[in-house]
Amino acid sequence: MKRKAINAKANRMLKKLFLNEDTITCEVRFKDCWVHAVQFAHRNKRRWYYDKPDELLWAKNQVILACPNCHNRLEADKELTRLTFIRLR
DSSP states (O other), rough: OOHHHHHHHHHHHHHHHHHHHTSOOSOOTTTTSSSHHHEEEEOOOOOOOOGGGOOOGGOOGEEEEEOOOHHHHHOHHHHHHHHHHHOOO
């Protein structure tokens, strides 16, 4: 399956997972958090998952729901990402 299709499937699966758990706001909540404008933040960069089973892209322990501000902070800081995932997952 091509990367674009895998990513689209991952997004569908994650939406379903988080909606089923009634998680619809940012889980991270750093300063200036937007709370309701959310996206999926992965534990690792997406390219890390390319040679792994596709299911890891939508595994609960690999993703948190984050607003754009929190997501950008996680993207920019690997150690902050690691610590946040320890706290939340």
